[in-house]
Structure formats: C-alpha cells, structure tokens
Amino acid sequence: MSDELIISKKKYKSRLIIGTGKYKNFTETAKAIKESGADIVTVAVRRVNITDKKKEMLTDYIDTKKINLLPNTAGCFNSDEALRTLRLAREMGGWRLVKLEVLGDKKTLYPNMVETLKATKVLVKEGFKVMVYCTDDLIMTKQLEDLGASAVMPLASPIGSGQGILNKINLSIIIEQAKVPVIVDAGIGTPSDACIAMELGCDGVLVNSAIAYAKNPILMSSAFKDSVVAGRKAFLSKRMKKNFFGIASSPREGII
Amino acid sequence: MAKIKLNGKNISILEDTSLLSLLEKYKIDRKKIAIELNGKIVQKNRFQKTFLKNMDRVELVHFIGGG
Numbered sequence: 493m494s495d496e497l498i499i500s501k502k503k504y505k506s507r508l509i510i511g512t513g514k515y516k517n518f519t520e521t522a523k524a525i526k527e528s529g530a531d532i533v534t535v536a537v538r539r540v541n542i543t544d545k546k547k548e549m550l551t552d553y554i555d556t557k558k559i560n561l562l563p564n565t566a567g568c569f570n571s572d573e574a575l576r577t578l579r580l581a582r583e584m585g586g587w588r589l590v591k592l593e594v595l596g597d598k599k600t601l602y603p604n605m606v607e608t609l610k611a612t613k614v615l616v617k618e619g620f621k622v623m624v625y626c627t628d629d630l631i632m633t634k635q636l637e638d639l640g641a642s643a644v645m646p647l648a649s650p651i652g653s654g655q656g657i658l659n660k661i662n663l664s665i666i667i668e669q670a671k672v673p674v675i676v677d678a679g680i681g682t683p684s685d686a687c688i689a690m691e692l693g694c695d696g697v698l699v700n701s702a703i704a705y706a707k708n709p710i711l712m713s714s715a716f717k718d719s720v721v722a723g724r725k726a727f728l729s730k731r732m733k734k735n736f737f738g739i740a741s742s743p744r745e746g747i748i
Numbered sequence: 749m750a751k752i753k754l755n756g757k758n759i760s761i762l763e764d765t766s767l768l769s770l771l772e773k774y775k776i777d778r779k780k781i782a783i784e785l786n787g788k789i790v791q792k793n794r795f796q797k798t799f800l801k802n803m804d805r806v807e808l809v810h811f812i813g814g815g
Contacts, residue, residue, distance in 0.1 A: 511815025521813060536814025539755040539807065540781060542774050550812055551780050566814045576784075580809050583782040583789050651815070700815030 495728065497696050499673055500589065500621040500642040506530045507690065508720040509562065509675065511700025515709065518553040524703055525559060527713040534562045534591055534698065537577045537584075556585070562623070564591040569604065571611035578615060589642070590615070593625040601651040601678075605632050609639065616640035625677050628662040633670060643672050645698065648689065649679030652701045656685035660692060667693040683712075683719030690723025691731070750802040763802075767795040770806070781810045 496503040509532045515521040525533055535550060554561070563581030565574040571594060578590045592611055596604025603625055609632075615622045621642040626632050628646040636644050646666055649655035656679065657663060667674050673695035680686050686697045699716055706712035750763045754770075761770065767790060771778050783790045784807040790798050800806070 512813035513815045515813060518813075534815055535811040537782075537809050538812045540774075540776060540810050542755055542757070542776075542808065549777075549780055549810055551810070561811060563811065564814055579789055580782040580784060580807075581811075583791065584780070584809070584811065698815075 495724065497673065499623065502589075504531050504560075506532075506717070506720075507696040507724055508686070508716055509534065509696055509698040510703060510713070510716075511698065512550060512554075513566075513700055514704035518548060518550055520709060521550065522553040523710050524713040525554065527710050527717065528703070529717045531558070532560045532562050534564045534700070536564055536566050537581050560589065561585070561587060562589060562591050563587055565593050565611075567595070568593065569595050569607075571607040571614070574607070574611045575614055578620060579618075582620070588619060589621040589623070591623045591625065591645070603627055603647070605629075609635060612636055612639045612641055623675065628659050628666065630662070630665050630669060633666045633674070637670065637672050641672060643675050643695070644670060645675045645677035647678040648676050648685065651678040653679050654681030654702055654705075655679050656681050657688055657692075660688070663689070663694070664692050683715045686716055687719040687723035687726075690720055691726045693727050696720075750800060750804075752800055752802070752804045752806060754806045755808055761800060764799045767798045767800070767806075770800065771795065771808075776808070781808055783808055 497507045506529045508528055508530050510528045510530045511534045512521050565577045568574040568577055574594050581587055594604050594607040594611055596602050605627055612622055612624055623643040623645055624636050624641045625645045633644040648657040675696040675698055676689040676694050677698040680699050680702050689697050697720055703709050703713045749760045751760055767783055786805050
C-alpha cells in the first residue's frame with residue numbers, strides 16, 4: 493500500500509523529519525539521518541566562521557540528492573528577520589520548501605503568531621512553499637492554511653523541552669479540520685510521543701533534541717523511525733473502541 | 749586598501765576585490781553559501797562582477813545544524 497507524505501505535491505517516503513542541531517559532530521549527524529530514514533532534514537542559516545581554517549560544512553556530510561534540506565528560521569523573533577533568512581536560504585541552493593519559525597518568547601520559545609502570519613503571507617507571495625511552526629490553535633492553523641501555507645506544524649510542547657504532547661484534544665481538532673499536512677513540531681521527548689502524534693492522525697513528526705540529546709543518538713534515531721511507522725499503521729488500522737469494563741478475549745462457551 | 753565588515757568583523761582588503769576573489773581568499777565554495785552585500789542579496793552569477801568598496805558590509809552565510 494502506498495502511503496506517502498505529500499507536501500506541496502511532492503512525495504516523501506518518510507513521515508519523520510529530523511533536525512540537524514545539537515549533535516556532537518557532523519559524522520554523528522550523518523549517521524543519525526541515515527538511521528532515521530528521513531528524507532527531509534531541517535537546517536539553520538548562520539554566518540560562515542571565516543577564521544576557522546578547516547571550514548567543514550554540514551552540507552559536506554549530507555547527500556542533497558537523496559536528502560531534502562529544509563531551511564528554517566530558528567532564532568528569528570520578527571517577520572523581517574525570518575524573511576531575510578529564508579531569502580538567503582533560497583539563494584544558497586534554490587530551495588523553495590522552507591520552515592518558518594518566528595519566536596515570541598525567549599524562555600518558552602513559543603511562536604509569535606502575529607509575526608508568523610505576516611511572514612507567511614509575504615513568503616507565499618514570493619513563491620516559497622512554507623511549512624509553518626505554530627501554536628496548537630485551530631484558528632491559527634486555519635488562517636495559515638488560508639494564507640497558502642504548505643503544511644502546519646503545531647507544537648507538542650515548548651521547543652527542546654521533551655515534554656511530549658500536552659494537548660491531544662487541540663491537536664486532534666486541528667488534524668480533523670486541516671486541508672494541508674499537519675506535522676507535529678517541537679517538544680517530542682521520546683518515540684512514544686511521536687507514535688501518539690501519528691496515532692492521532694498527524695501526517696508527520698519533526699524531531700531534533702530527543703534524538704540528538706539521547707545517550708545513543710544513532711539508536712534513538714532508528715527507534716523514532718520505527719515509532720512513526722508504527723503510529724501511522726495504527727492510525728490507518730483504526731483502533732478499537734475503549735470500554736469502561738473488561739471484555740474477555742476468550743469465549744465463555746466450553747468452559748470446563 | 750579598503751576596509752569592509754565581513755560577518756561583523758572589520759577586515760582590510762585590496763581595493764576592487766570582487767566577491768568571488770573574497771571567497772577564494774577564504775577558500776569558501778561558492779555553491780554552499782549565500783552573500784548579502786549592504787543588506788541586499790547578491791546572486792551567485794554576480795559574484796565575479798561585484799566589487800567591494802570601502803565601508804561595505806558583507807554577510808556570508810551557510811547552512812548549519814538546526815531543528
């Protein structure tokens with residue numbers, strides 16, 4: 493059965509997107525990407541360190557023919573900064589699929605939705621395919637959709653917090669009404685969190701810290717791969733109803 | 749000599765250095781970066797023909813790990 497993730501008419505094999513931040517080194521990053529099976533990985537845009545003689549670049553370690561780089565705007569606190577970052581990202585390699593993330597609060601890293609909506613509008617007009625990090629608020633995801641977002645990425649809990657999905661109801665409401673892919677971004681702490689997101693019907697999950705900060709990131713990466721696949725299969729299988737009381741699995745007839 | 753600001757650092761370069769020569773000086777692969785000159789993006793095919801002047805501000809960016 494073909495069950496691919498489709499974002500802006502493009503198909504992706506994996507429903508797990510991984511971030512490339514916080515790894516010990518580029519070799520570890522590359523191994524984690526391989527184990528995750530992800531075909532989209534996020535990257536940040538930063539100044540080249542001109543005084544570093546070695547000048548190793550992340551892109552030396554990623555086969556961009558196989559892996560799609562998804563430039564993000566991490567660290568941007570207003571729409572102008574985010575626009576500047578993504579225009580530079582596009583210039584770097586012609587990327588049109590981007591992840592917009594405009595933060596509003598340094599402590600919680602909650603998104604500033606007013607600035608996010610503003611930036612989405614401009615980016616869509618400029619021809620970008622925008623996947624948008626957002627609050628788990630139905631009205632916000634609907635507005636992003638109306639503005640032409642290619643995917644909405646509601647947070648599970650604050651970025652890097654590892655608290656898992658704090659509001660399953662909100663997430664379910666968003667999924668139920670969304671016309672574009674819903675990808676849970678931020679706050680996933682462990683594979684069971686990702687599995688729950690997929691069981692709820694999310695189209696994908698984005699994970700960074702939960703893999704990079706594991707004692708064994710490579711093994712954890714493969715655990716996430718399995719959990720996303722399992723959660724998706726469970727969603728497609730449509731789970732059993734919950735019952736208040738117990739219902740025996742073995743028949744009563746023929747009891748000795 | 750011309751004084752420019754490269755990624756926030758003051759540096760001196762020969763006058764009329766092109767962006768392409770600047771990249772060569774620092775051994776940077778132009779395919780992997782993007783350049784903003786005085787707040788405006790310079791397209792890659794313009795690197796050779798864009799020459800730096802005194803007081804120019806150059807931002808040289810690339811992709812790094814991020815979530």
